[in-house]
Amino acid sequence: MNQPKIKRDPEGTRRRILLAAADEFAAGGLFGARVDQIARRAETNERMLYYYFGSKEQLFTAVLEHAFGALVDTERSLDLDGIAPVEAMTRLAHFVWDYYRDHPELLRLINNENLHEARYIKGSTRIRELISPVVATLAGILERGAKAGLFRNDVDPLKFYVTLSGLGYYIVSNRFTLEATFGLDFSQADQRGDMVRMNTELLLAYLMRK
Known part of the structure; x- marks a missing residue:
């Protein structure tokens, strides 16, 4: 009697491993996460994990690439053309801050990578090629605001983005x-609203120009 064929889903397996690893690395860091x-959690075995990603360190790099890629993809959906400069800058800032609020796992991954002095980001060609669309969007808003006589004209877009992000x-x-x-819980809506x-x-x- 013929046995039913098992449907293989390599892309699905790889994605499950990636998402499970993202949770584990966000919670325990590179060294705290267990293969x-x-x-x-990915409903597979360790052999498949090594088959798709090679090593725990390479899996950590893949998780970082996925997290930064998701951020950049979301940033590309931001459309502030035609919006007055002050309102556009306000919306952009809130967009970035809301993303951090909704994706604390990204921040935990970044914090852990800083402990490794960005070793895995430096080793990733893909991450270094991911140029944040928000920086270009911000530069455009700054230029429009300066031309309208609203914003000062000596603002470095990248440094301003770092400040805004921080x-x-x-x-x-x-x-x-x-x-x-x-004693301040910034996960509470009122506390966070005050800070925003x-x-x-x-x-x-x-x-704003004086």
Whole structure:
């Protein structure tokens, strides 16, 4: 009697491993994550994990590439053309901060990679080729604002993006220590709303021409 053929789904298996690894690495970092637990969560075995990714370190790099790729893909959906510069800058900032709020696992992965002094990002050609569309969008808003006489004209887009990013990054990546030390829980809507308003005013106060 012929046995039914088992339908193979290599892309599905690879994706399950990647998503399971993302959760494990976000929770325990590169060294804390266990290969057997990743395989179990992906409903496969360790042999398949090594078959698709080669090593635990290469899997960690693939997770970083996937996380940064997802961020860039989401950024490409942002359309601020035709919106007044002040409103456009406000929307862009809130877009970035909301992404961090909704994807804390990205920040945990970045924090862990900083412990490794960006060793795996430096080794990834793909990540280094992922140029954030938001930086180009921000540069366009700055140019429009300066031409309209609203914004100062000496703002470096990349450095401004780093500043903007840091304002949203910090209260997510340090949420637990901030709550433990200051009693402020920035996962609560009212607390986060206060910070968003303050950070928005800080950005615009710097940008606006005196």
